[in-house]
Amino acid sequence: MAPILEISDLKERARRRVPKMFFDYADSGSWTESTYQANESDFAKIKLRQRIAVDMTNRTLATKMIGQDVSMPVALAPTGLTGMQHADGEILAAQAAEEFGVPFTLSTMSICSIEAVAAKTTKPFWFQLYVMKDRDFINSLIDRAKNAGCSALVLTFDLQILGQRHKDLRNGLSAPPKFTPKHIWQMATRPMWCMKMLTTPNRTFGNIVGHAKGVGDLSSLSSWTAEQFDPRLSWDDIEWIKKQWGGPLILKGILDKEDARHAVDSGCDAIIVSNHGGRQLDGAPSSIEILPEIVDEVGDKVEIHIDGGIRSGQDVLKAICLGAKGTYIGRPFLYGLGAGGKQGVTQSLEILQKELDTTMALCGRRDLNTLNRDNLYSINGVK
Ligand code: FNR
Structure with missing residues (x-):
């Protein structure tokens, strides 16, 4: 087998191990995928300043995200259907993150439930919330996250309606699954995936099915989801969510400085500069292009995180130089999961850690917390 040296190596291995419809679900963006690619x-486009003859001993990547210790500022982003990349996917990813000392964020749309992940981990993880119209259900989800000991709530605000995900439509990805001969063939050619999947009990949307009103099984989920995402969501909603949650709150989906100011006014502890990994508004700018603008606007008022397009430790370092205090990876850990389960997720983190450490040293720095814009050149106005 080809050696695994970079995230792209994990991606190619995952492509061979995960049924096409699920691999494509992870690997695609919305519509033309222009934002995903950007x-x-x-x-x-961002260039690093090389420095020499600087003492590079005793280097550290350790820092804090929302006051919590992390071995490096890279959290696992919330991703739906993670348990379809690999059986028990959310549990395995959470365990890998826990051992590595970085945060894991469980999606509302996860396969393994909050309770299933909590039962198989020993440290607190973060929970991501989509706000549905059924506010009683949302309150109960928040309570479940609290009971499970989750240490931060990531509130996703950029999915009031679903972006146009053409690849999923073409692949016929649906809940409940409508298996055609094409799907059965896709799965039959991935026997390890099938075997593992058939032997795990976690194969449905564990946070929702059996919990939300009217969703007793997978067959009712699709219409419920389509009906439940709330197009009337507003800044005022943060108030009651904050009250119900009572802990650290991270607002996800900021891509505009006016929205960043609203987010600050809403009193959240951190914001994530994010375009949902290019899965919502196709044609929106990349997260890294917008980051400096948001940092200049509200960087002295709120902790700023970023996700979208991070594929290497170099990318993490560039985001930190531009003012982010934390980063998240979505697809990189999903590729790892698909490629090799828990071990694959660990590999994805190891790859980023090694690249981050090497890049930091070659930039002449020993502590990630000392990096700033001076470590970059200004190219094409990105800095
Ligand atoms: C996501 N993302 C996401 N975000 C969220 O808040 N809740 C969710 O359930 C999901 N689901 C989801 C599924 C998949 C397959 C992907 C790839 C992404 C967005 C995610 O949290 C994050 O913003 C992006 O993944 C970051 O971009 P990269 O790292 O994937 O390029």
């Missing part, structure tokens, strides 16, 4: 390619 998320990755805009990082390459």
Whole structure:
């Protein structure tokens, strides 16, 4: 087998191990995928300042995100259907993150439930919330996250309606699954995936099915979801969510400085500069392009995180130089999961850690917390 040296190696291995409809679900963006692609390619426009003859002993990547210790500022982003990349996917990813000392964020749309992940981990994880119209259900989800000991709530505000996900439509990805001969063939050619999936009890949307009113099984989920995402969501909603939750709150989906100011006014502890990994508004700018603008606007008032397009430790370092206190990876850990379960997620983190450490040293810094815009050149106005 080819050696795994970079995230792209994990991606190619996952492509061979995960049924196409689920691999494509992770690997695609909305519509023309222009924002998805820009998320990755805009990082390459930022150039690093090489420094020499600087003492590079005793280096550290350790820092804090929302006051919590992290071994490096890279959290696992919330991703729906993670348990379809690999059986028990959310549990395995949470365990890998826990061992590595970085935060894991469980999606509302996860396969393994909050309770299933909590039962198989020993440290607190973060929970991501989508706000549905059924506010009683949302309150109960928040209570379940509290009972499970979750240490932060990531509130996603950029999905009042679903972006146009053409690849999923073409692949016929639906809940409940409508298996055609094509799907059965896709799964039959991935026997390890099938075997593991058939032997796990976690194969449905564990936070929702059996919990939300009218969703007793998978067959009712699709219409419920389509009906439940709330197009009337507003800044005022943060108030009651904050009250119900009572802990650290991270607002996800900021891509505009006016929205960043609203987020600050709402009193959240951190914001995530994010375009949902290029899965919502196609044509929006990349997260890294917008980051400096948001930092200049509200960086002295709120902790700023970023996700979208991070594929290497270099990308993490560039985001930190531009003012982010934390980053998140979505697809990189999903590729790892698909490629090799828990071990694959660990590999994805190890790859980023090694690249981050090497890049930091070659930039002449020993502590990630000392990096700033001076470590970059200004190219194409990105800095
Ligand atoms: C996501 N994302 C996401 N975000 C969220 O708040 N709740 C969710 O359930 C999901 N689901 C989801 C599924 C998949 C397959 C992907 C790839 C992404 C968005 C995610 O949290 C994050 O913003 C992006 O993944 C970051 O971009 P990269 O790292 O994937 O490029």
